[in-house]
Amino acid sequence: MATVSVPEVKPDGGFLPRQTKILLGAFVILGALGFFIFSSLQGNQQYFLTLAEMKAKGDLATKQAVRVGGNLAPNTTHINSKDVTAEFALTDGANMLPVVYKGILPDTFEKSTQVIAEGKLGNDGVFHASLVLAKCPSKYDPSKIEWHDSAQAGNLDYKP
Amino acid sequence: MATLGSISIFIALVVAIYTTIAAWVGARRNLPELLASARNGIFAHAALMTVAIGVIVVALYTRDFALALVANSTSRDLQTIYTITALWSNQAGSLLFWSWILSLYSAIVVALKWQSDRAPLSFGGVHPDAGRAQDGSHALMPYVVATLMALQTFFAFMLAFISSPFARWWMRGGQTIMALFPPAGATPFVPADGQGLNPLLQHPAMALHPPLLYLGYVGFTIPFAFAIAALVSGKLGPAWLRATRRWTIAPWLFLSIGLLLGGRWAYDVLGWGGYWGWDPVENAAFMPWLAGTAFLHSVMVQERKGMLKVWNMGLVIITFSLVLFGTFLTRSGVIQSVHAFAESDIGAWFLTFIAGVTLAATFLLFTRLKDLKSERDIDALLSREAFFLLNNLLFIGASFAVLWGTIYPLFSEIVYGQKLTVGAPYFNQVTAPIFSAVLLAMAIIPLIGWSGVTRAKLLQKIALPAALALVLAAITFAFGVRDWIPLGGYLLAFFVITTTLIEIVQGARARARNTGEFILAALKNLIARDRRRYGGYLIHVAVAMMGVGIIGSQVYATDATRALTRGESMDVRGYTLTYENLSPNFPSGEAQVTSASVAVSREGKRVATLSPARAFYGRQGEWETTPAILSSPQEDLYLIIAGWEDNFATVTFRAYVNPLVFWLWFGGLCLMLSTLIAAWPDAREMERARVASAVAETARA
Structure with a gap:
């Protein structure tokens, strides 16, 4: 689309034709945008691992912060409100990962089945989370609702 | 039934x-x-x-x-x-x-x-x-x-x-x-x-937020349909743009209100002290907003100068594709999000539909490239059209950066076989420079007329507002803002406000001189005569106010957490919070509500009593944290109950101080009102319509 126009000598003109300047300007801006995206990505991307993947990667999670997702293991949650610490464990059936999180768990945590924790693995094998996200995949998914029978309906269970 | x-x-x-x-x-x-x-x-x-x-x-x-x-x-x-x-x-x-x-x-x-x-x-x-x-x-x-x-x-x-x-x-x-x-x-x-x-x-916001987002989302379908109609029929004149002007600004307004309400809802209900988390579903609504904003601006260039025709078609297609993609993200659960529904069978259908629509529209655009030639070239760097092009690149760049971060887990899984994610730090880091550049463009563009401006004239016009903005930034510095990044952000926001307001005031004074009207009457008539332009300027001022609120609350928020027994106090940035009373497990509707009463004092003087609460919904087995907020233009004190121990012997509170967040909501309100001003038919437009209809009558006779 670059139309080559005859370069005119104007006070603000200079040597390059205007169209070329504008195209160059656009390229510079696009280049800068690309650079911003690339550099922001470099510094901030994290592995998003399952428990099995984390195990397979060895000590990766001790060196850099990762996100790890798993099912919340039943009856492992202990919340200590006094020092705002929570302990729980993630599981995928085969592996268990104890997690310590210093912070306030999201409101949906208690009902959640899938949990994502962001942080680093300590040498003690405990995952020290700096961020916890809870997801309730069953919550909005009607096909996973387990209706007991009409008498009990109203106290419904969800099946993960 | x-x-x-x-x-x-x-x-x-x-x-x-x-x-x-x-x-x-x-x-x-x-x-x-x-x-x-x-x-x-x-x-x-x-x-x-x-x-x-x-x-x-x-x-x-x-x-x-x-x-x-x-x-x-x-x-x-x-x-x-x-x-x-x-x-x-x-x-x-x-x-x-x-x-x-x-x-x-x-x-x-x-x-x-x-x-x-x-x-x-x-x-x-x-x-x-x-x-x-x-x-x-x-x-x-x-x-x-x-x-x-x-x-x-x-x-x-x-x-x-x-x-x-x-x-x-x-x-x-x-x-x-x-x-x-x-x-x-x-x-x-x-x-x-x-x-x-x-x-x-x-929550009341949830009664309004989704329908408004939908009104916005769906509204962008109309300009898309007109664009496709123009491409298919070959009638590529300005008709499709003129017909869809209000059909673009109305969805844009709805989407803006929807985004604001969503943020307000998060702030009031989710209890983490924030309003925006770069969640995929928030991004899903933000991306079409960004693309739609670019479109709103670039149509003006086509209307005025007959340029950027292909670009405008492209923007409509991009905006609509992002709308469909947003609907898909929210409704299919393909990306982990707090909002999304569980993964379901509609995903594959939707993806096919989006791909089909986007490809068909793009193909149509390519077949018409020849007919969409620009009527002229951009003939000066210091011209509105050049700066609008810059603005467009920035908005589309921001949209792409957000899209990239949102789909990165999917992309990396497909390409590297390994899921990689990015969180809020990526989005903040990548959008901050882009939005700073947007602010700079917003400050300068009103000073450049459609016919362009010489460098000397521009510098002369910039001098006063720039000086005022620097003074305001210096005052901010004196108030303790010492980091250069937020200081630069404030400076740019002030610059937008000073240039725009001075431009409006100068217009009003010129009008007052010419017509002999009183200055306020001149101001009112000035805006009424060209609502689109001055409404747009007021939107810019509103956005700059929101920018001030966002910078303040993102960069300078602090929080403190402590477990207190009755009568104990905690301090957070100049506030002393004293836990006075508790009403545990009070039945309210479906829920059991535990609320505390906390005295707030500053410099020894009691200024307010806050009642944060935590409710348990037995049926869903879910907790809900209700924050108590003491809001002022200067800062918000935001208090939640984080939990309790030993049968309520101690209650743990977390307090956030969010500086200037008031300006985000206030600016948002101004944005809505200004958009209404911009979208309302103005005197000039009605005059045009009258002339047009008279011409039509004559032609028929």
Whole structure:
């Protein structure tokens, strides 16, 4: 689309034709945008691992912060409100990962089945989370609702 | 009743297919009768969708648990208002809602724009006035109708066969199945009570936020349909742009309000002290907003100068694709998000649909490239069009950066075989420089006229506002802002405000001099004479205010957490919070509410009492944290109960101090009002319409 126009000598003109300047300007801006995206990505991307993947990667999670997702293991949650610490464990059936999180768990945590924790693995094998996200995949998914029978309906269970 | 609803959907599907074909064939072969029939098809479709949604609303209101949608998202003890809002808390209901809004928009567009000579049968007394018809959009209408109905065909198909809002629960061998038609050997199953609505959604903002987002999302379909109509028919003149100007600004306004309400809801309900978390679903609404903003600006360049034609077509297509992608993200659960519904079978359908629509539109655009030649080249660097192009690149760049971060987990899994994610730090880091550049452009563009400006003149115009902005920044520095990044951000925001306000005041003074009006009257008339321009300027001021609020609350928020026994205090940035009283497990509606009473004092003086609370919803087994907020233009004190120990012997509080966040909400309110000013027809426009209609009359005579 670059139309080559005859370069005119104007006070603000200079040597390059205007169209070329504008195209160059656009390229510079696009280049800068690309650079911003690339550099922001470099510094901030994290592995998003399952428990099995984390195990397979060895000590990766001790060196850099990762996100790890798993099912919340039943009856492992202990919340200590006094020092705002929570302990729980993630599981995928085969592996268990104890997690310590210093912070306030999201409101949906208690009902959640899938949990994502962001942080680093300590040498003690405990995952020290700096961020916890809870997801309730069953919550909005009607096909996973387990209706007991009409008498009990109203106290419904969800099946993960 | 439910049968009536599902029959309406099936008929709507047939009508949508028929109307698409009738409009297309009628336009190609020039058959007025067929076109009139297609026009009526639009109204019939809107009526059918209204019946369908009416049936659902009645079922929700009467809590007819025979319908799975009602049983899955309401309960007997749910407040009436939230039984209606439960409509969009589930997949089928929200698809129905989408399609219904589009059907209403389509009916309004057709009623307003379909010229009488094209429709010998007048419908409901709607006679488009000659002034409107003069914009030439009537020639596009058959193709607009065909495009809209082709899109509606997809939604009707989804609603009829894939995700029916009229599905029921069935029981077979002790197992429940959700289906529209009875599965073999199953008996109907009607639960005694529903499972209730997610307590987080039981909030006034949630009654408004989703419909507004949808009004915005769906509204962008109309400019898209006009663009496609222009491409298909080859009538690529300015008609499609003029016809869709309000159809772009209205969805943009709705989307803006929707985003603001969503942020406010997060702030009021989620209890983490923030309003925006770069969650995929937030991004899903933000991306079309960014692309739509770019479009709103670049259409002006095409209207004025006949430039950027291909670019505008591209922007419409991008915006609409992002709308569909946003709907898909929210409704399919393909990306982990707090909002998204569980992964479901609509995903594959939707993805195919998006790919189809985007590819078809892009292909059409390519076939017309030759006819979309710019009428002139950008002839100066210091011109509006050059800076609008810059603004567009920035908005599209921001949109792409957000899109990239949002889909990065999917992309990396496909390409590297390993899921990689990015969180808020990525988005903050990548968007901060882009939005700073946007602010700079916003400050400078009003100073550059459509005919351009010389460098000397621009510098002369910039001097005063720049000096004022520097003074304001210096004051900010004196108040303790010492980091250069936020200081730079404030400076840019101040610069926008000073340039824009000075520009408005100078305009008013010039008018006062010329007309002898009192300055305030001159200001009012100045704005009234060119609402689009000055409304736009006021939007810029509002955005700059929001920028101040965002910088302050993002960079300088602090928090403190402590477990307190009754009578104990904690300190956070100049506030002393004393825990005075507790009312544990108080039954309220569906929930058990525990609320505390906390005295707030500054410099030894009691300034307020805050009552943060935590509610337990037994049915859903879910907690809800209700923050208590002490808000002022300077800062918000935001207090939550984080938990308690030993049978309420200690209660743990977390307090956030969010500086300047008030300006985000206040600026948001100003943005809404300014957009209304910009969108309202102004004196000049009415004059143009009058002239146009007079010309039309003469031509007819």
